[in-house]
Amino acid sequence: MESFHTEVVDSHFIPSLRKPKAQILWIGCSDSGWAETRTLDLLPEEIIVHRSPGDLVSNNDLSTLSTLEYALGILQVTHIVICGHYNCRLVNTHTDSSPLCEWLSDVNAIYNAHKPELDSLPSSTARDRRLVELHVWAQTQVLLARPDIIKAQAERGLQVHGFVYDDAKDECVDLVAGGSCKLTRGIMSLL
Ligand SMILES: [Zn+2]
Numbered sequence: 211m212e213s214f215h216t217e218v219v220d221s222h223f224i225p226s227l228r229k230p231k232a233q234i235l236w237i238g239c240s241d242s243g244w245a246e247t248r249t250l251d252l253l254p255e256e257i258i259v260h261r262s263p264g265d266l267v268s269n270n271d272l273s274t275l276s277t278l279e280y281a282l283g284i285l286q287v288t289h290i291v292i293c294g295h296y297n298c299r300l301v302n303t304h305t306d307s308s309p310l311c312e313w314l315s316d317v318n319a320i321y322n323a324h325k326p327e328l329d330s331l332p333s334s335t336a337r338d339r340r341l342v343e344l345h346v347w348a349q350t351q352v353l354l355a356r357p358d359i360i361k362a363q364a365e366r367g368l369q370v371h372g373f374v375y376d377d378a379k380d381e382c383v384d385l386v387a388g389g390s391c392k393l394t395r396g397i398m399s400l401l
Contacts, residue, residue, distance in 0.1 A: 213387070214343075214347055214372075214385045214386055214388065215385075215386055215388065216343070216383040216384065216386070217383060217384050217386050218381055218382075218383055218384075219249060219373060219381065219382040219383060219384050221249065221251040222250075222251055223250060223384070224250055224252065224289055226251060226252045226253060226256060227253075227256060228253070229253075230253060230255035230256070231255065232255065232256060232257065232258050232285045232287055233256050233257075233288050233289060234250075234252070234256060234257045234258070234287055234288075234289040234290070234291055235257075235258050235260065235277065235278070235281035235282075235285075235287045235289070235290045235291070236258065236259045236260070236291045236293060237260050237262070237265055237267060237274075237290065237291065237292045237293065237349075238259060238260070238261045238265055238294075238295075239261060239262070239263070239264060239265040239293070239295055239300060240261045240263045240264075240300070241263070241298065241299065241300055242261070242293075242295045242298075242375065243377075244295070244377055244380075246293055246295065246373075246375040246382060247259060247293075249375070249380070249381060249382045258277075258281055258285060258287070260273075260274065260277040262274060263300050263310065263313055263314065264298070264300040264301050264313070264314050264317060265292055265293065265301075265345075265346065265349065266313070266314070266316060266349065267349050267352055267353055268349060268352045278358065279358075282358055282359070282362050282368075283358075286366065287368070288366060288367065288369065289368070289369050289370075289371065290353060290359075290368070290369070290370045290371070291371045291372075291373055292346055292349045292350050292353070292370070292371070292372050292373070293346070293373040293374070293375055293382065294342045294343075294345060294346040294349075294372075294375070295342070295374060295377065296338075296339050296342055296374060296375070296377065296378075297338070297377065298338075298342055300314060300317075301317050301338075301341060301342050301345050302317065302338060302341065303317065303318055304317065304318060316348075317341070317345055320341065320344050320345050320348050321341060324340075324344055328340060328341060342374055343374055343385060346372040346374055346385060347372050347385050349372070350370050350372040350385070353370050354370055371384060371385075372384070372385035373385070
């Protein structure tokens with residue numbers, strides 16, 4: 211099974227082109243109150259930003275699909291970053307049937323798929339941080355399974371990254387494949 215660990219993102223993780231050309235599609239969370247894109251030392255024009263509640267791509271909504279089409283087909287970006295953040299009040303379990311909770315239903319699916327691990331953590335803070343990481347990782351896996359992403363990887367070396375922003379440290383961590391944190395079998399079938 212795939213697994214991941216976290217590594218702090220250096221400001222030069224993606225080298226700047228030093229010219230106003232979009233090279234990154236950054237998919238972030240609507241309620242992120244920080245300019246987390248600035249953790250990379252890039253010109254503003256090098257990043258196109260798309261935000262949704264809970265940095266979700268698995269809902270296949272028209273806004274996200276249109277942004278992906280634009281970034282991949284017209285801008286020809288070479289990186290996609292999905293960036294969640296710790297202390298996210300959206301990436302959490304939701305129990306009612308409001309539109310927001312319906313939108314975030316995949317978060318519940320991820321929680322349920324990892325319930326034994328998450329419930330065994332020593333505090334709600336630790337549980338919430340872990341859920342954010344699992345959520346971002348799952349969203350990257352959804353992207354990596356898309357035919358247009360696979361095609362762009364083969365044609366121009368497109369890379370997909372899963373980041374989590376830590377506001378307490380003003381830094382991002384990268385979710386890197388490999389490590390001791392195993393994903394629960396069947397996660398992809400839930401998304
Ligand atoms: Zn958020």
